[in-house]
Amino acid sequence: MNFEFFMPARLIFGPGKVKEVGVNAKSLGKKTLIVTGKSSAKKAGYLDVVTKSLEQEQIDWILFDEVEPNPITTTVERGAKLARENSVEFVIGLGGGSAMDTAKGIAFAALNEGPVSDYIAGKPGGDALPIALITTTAGTGSEANNYAVFTNPDTKVKKSLKSPRTYARFSIIDPELMLTVPKKVTASTGIDVFFHAMEAYVGRRSQPFTDALALEAMRLVVENLRGACEHGGDIRYRERMAWANTLAGVAINLSGTCGIHGMGHPLSGIYNVPHGESLAAVSLAFMRFNIPEAPGKFAKVAEVLGVDVRGLTLMEAAEKSVEALKDLMDSVGVPRSISAFGITEKDIDELAEHAFKWMTHNLEVSPKVPTLEDVKKIYRESL
Numbered sequence: 217m218n219f220e221f222f223m224p225a226r227l228i229f230g231p232g233k234v235k236e237v238g239v240n241a242k243s244l245g246k247k248t249l250i251v252t253g254k255s256s257a258k259k260a261g262y263l264d265v266v267t268k269s270l271e272q273e274q275i276d277w278i279l280f281d282e283v284e285p286n287p288i289t290t291t292v293e294r295g296a297k298l299a300r301e302n303s304v305e306f307v308i309g310l311g312g313g314s315a316m317d318t319a320k321g322i323a324f325a326a327l328n329e330g331p332v333s334d335y336i337a338g339k340p341g342g343d344a345l346p347i348a349l350i351t352t353t354a355g356t357g358s359e360a361n362n363y364a365v366f367t368n369p370d371t372k373v374k375k376s377l378k379s380p381r382t383y384a385r386f387s388i389i390d391p392e393l394m395l396t397v398p399k400k401v402t403a404s405t406g407i408d409v410f411f412h413a414m415e416a417y418v419g420r421r422s423q424p425f426t427d428a429l430a431l432e433a434m435r436l437v438v439e440n441l442r443g444a445c446e447h448g449g450d451i452r453y454r455e456r457m458a459w460a461n462t463l464a465g466v467a468i469n470l471s472g473t474c475g476i477h478g479m480g481h482p483l484s485g486i487y488n489v490p491h492g493e494s495l496a497a498v499s500l501a502f503m504r505f506n507i508p509e510a511p512g513k514f515a516k517v518a519e520v521l522g523v524d525v526r527g528l529t530l531m532e533a534a535e536k537s538v539e540a541l542k543d544l545m546d547s548v549g550v551p552r553s554i555s556a557f558g559i560t561e562k563d564i565d566e567l568a569e570h571a572f573k574w575m576t577h578n579l580e581v582s583p584k585v586p587t588l589e590d591v592k593k594i595y596r597e598s599l
């Protein structure tokens with residue numbers, strides 16, 4: 217066994233914990249920028265809960281509520297300018313992955329000159345403002361790792377900013393905040409959790425510690441995603457999906473994702489497809505391509521997905537994982553073809569070249585490293 221385990225974010229988990237944001241944030245400073253989406257945290261009343269808790273601890277706040285789905289680098293730069301102009305001492309991200317990632321980006325860009333895209337491309341960065349995160353969805357795992365994914369509006373490249381300084385000082389995972397998440401978002405964020413876990417598990421960076429987290433995260437998704445979609449107001453499903461999300465978020469912090477994210481991000485970058493749906497759409501063809509390289513791992517995935525593997529060879533069991541995942545995705549209504557987003561045969565070359573050029577770091581840690589032709593084939597099979 218060879219592995220390292222490093223998890224610097226403090227995770228505060230439990231129903232009602234959002235009310236404790238103020239008391240936990242006190243040590244981070246006296247003035248904060250709250251980063252959130254355009255409406256959902258406001259409409260659901262969570263923003264009021266957060267601001268009240270901050271005010272009780274005499275923490276001043278200003279609001280940046282311009283986060284869009286699939287956030288772009290220029291939004292981050294606008295938020296960072298606001299943070300600098302107002303001399304905020306720390307940043308709070310309130311929302312799903314987009315809001316949390318943007319909060320990380322703003323905290324980083326506030327103290328690092330020049331375009332964010334340069335740092336995403338590998339320019340060494342410095343310090344960042346302290347970050348606190350409050351997740352309102354069970355997806356992305358952003359609260360438990362230092363990834364912050366942005367699209368460059370000029371190049372359409374969607375890629376992660378990853379700095380040792382973009383871990384949260386603390387993250388609040390309060391399943392009560394997830395009770396009102398609509399069914400469609402529950403499904404697409406929940407399936408993202410499954411792919412974080414599965415990619416961390418089958419990918420070349422997998423290791424014993426994250427395997428344990430990933431298997432449990434997959435099991436929880438299989439057992440609870442349908443319930444969370446059908447009975448969104450039931451805290452038990454929300455709690456287990458939130459726990460799955462956090463486990464998978466820690467797993468990718470150490471083992472990363474591989475080719476499903478590598479081929480999904482271009483769909484979001486170019487066509488603005490919601491993240492989880494972009495992954496679902498390429499996942500089955502990706503699995504068929506990779507199974508011969510890691511049958512033992514995919515056989516285990518099949519087992520977690522509920523396949524009775526007794527009497528089957530490893531390869532037979534592994535192949536059953538595709539059908540079982542298809543059933544799970546169908547049961548929660550996640551689209552599983554890229555034609556659902558209007559993509560046709562004529563778009564395949566551009567998509568594949570984009571993925572091959574920009575997502576190499578993900579593609580090359582897949583069980584079977586794809587060539588450009590392989591990437592085209594996987595997209596084509598996903599039509």
Ligand SMILES: [Fe+2]
Pocket residue numbers: 356408412477491
């Ligand atoms: Fe993801």
